[in-house]
Amino acid sequence: MIQAIDELVSALSRLPTIGAKSAQRLVFHMLESPQEELNTLSSRIRDLRTRIVTCRQCFNYSEGELCPICSSTTRDQSLICVVEKPSDVFAMEKPGRYRGVYHILGGVLSPINGITADKLRIAQLRVRIETQAVKELIIGLGSSAEAETTSLYLARLFSRAGLRLTRLARGLPAGAELEYVDPVTLNQALNERIDIRYSDAAE
Amino acid sequence: MIQAIDELVSALSRLPTIGAKSAQRLVFHMLESPQEELNTLSSRIRDLRTRIVTCRQCFNYSEGELCPICSSTTRDQSLICVVEKPSDVFAMEKPGRYRGVYHILGGVLSPINGITADKLRIAQLRVRIETQAVKELIIGLGSSAEAETTSLYLARLFSRAGLRLTRLARGLPAGAELEYVDPVTLNQALNERIDIRYSDAAE
Numbered sequence A, B: 001m002i003q004a005i006d007e008l009v010s011a012l013s014r015l016p017t018i019g020a021k022s023a024q025r026l027v028f029h030m031l032e033s034p035q036e037e038l039n040t041l042s043s044r045i046r047d048l049r050t051r052i053v054t055c056r057q058c059f060n061y062s063e064g065e066l067c068p069i070c071s072s073t074t075r076d077q078s079l080i081c082v083v084e085k086p087s088d089v090f091a092m093e094k095p096g097r098y099r100g101v102y103h104i105l106g107g108v109l110s111p112i113n114g115i116t117a118d119k120l121r122i123a124q125l126r127v128r129i130e131t132q133a134v135k136e137l138i139i140g141l142g143s144s145a146e147a148e149t150t151s152l153y154l155a156r157l158f159s160r161a162g163l164r165l166t167r168l169a170r171g172l173p174a175g176a177e178l179e180y181v182d183p184v185t186l187n188q189a190l191n192e193r194i195d196i197r198y199s200d201a202a203e
Helices: A003-013 A020-031 A035-051 A086-093 A122-131 A145-158 A183-191 A198-202 B003-013 B020-031 B035-051 B086-093 B122-131 B145-158 B183-191 B198-202
Strands: A076-083 A100-104 A136-139 A164-167 B076-083 B100-104 B136-139 B164-167
Touching: A003 A020, A003 B035, A020 B035, A020 B086, A035 B003, A035 B020, A035 B035, A076 A086, A076 A122, A086 A100, A086 B020, A100 A122, A122 A145, A136 A145, A145 A164, B003 B020, B076 B086, B076 B122, B086 B100, B100 B122, B122 B145, B136 B145, B145 B164
Parallel strands: A076 A100, A076 A136, A136 A164, B076 B100, B076 B136, B136 B164
Antiparallel strands: none
């Protein structure tokens, strides 16, 4: 009805996680916000993609040629965690415990959707493994069928003496109540059960 | 960690309905969006407030001196619905049945928060009632204690021969199951019960 409002509502509604109702609420909020705040938000959206490039080593988003993780002197460059996409790095970094570096694969194998090995950054991973003193490759892909296939594919491809190949553990999520855990997860938690060590218990 | 991303995440998180997690998802989405789309969104946000003014008659948001509702020739100018804020007009317009015009009060009376009658657009409403041939004033405020006080205040202030004063009905919301309706609403629905007419039943 009022074009400037309708246009912004429709532009916002097209984004993920924002429904028509939230979009409308956002616009009414913006109408009462200081122009300065709108300018800041506006220019950050406009400039986002020009400020961001791809790290030439791990292919994560970066503002420089090397991302902050690859260029950090405190990170262990001999430990690479292979993930599907940049948002996975953000998730992995949240606990703040991982001290290695990453490699963004750019997807998982899915021949039915035309995603074959040459579409992923596997050749680039091979170069890193062959030219850098990589000691361990943690395959940090998800647990979908396609991700599991990709994990196995990578594990076979890079299996060699001197390179430890691991994958993330599967089991109960934190805070889970057994009765609500799905059978597949419960079965994995049972299969991958580990011995209780006194040192763990004492922590 | 990556400034351009962090800055936009934090700007988006400050908006209502967008949490930290949604903000991050939005930014990752934008990183994969065409620059053209980001430019459109960016300029709509930047230009929103400059394109929008206040309608000089009803005080709703408008792109011209008079909003589309006030300037419409098919709207009944003798019927004014008083609402608290512009978003209420959007809600009232959604069903598409109301044929009158509006008056945005700009709030409800709340002396404890310093919102006295002179802070609201009551004088402007009086001018409209006195200079235009207004036949009915629908008080379309909410049902909070402050909104009810304001409704009564307006009803007393504008009570005169020839001006019908009404308020929106209170009762069961659409699709409600009786057992889940709160007691206050149920009591109002009982107090404001209306006779079943055969014409309604036949519809």
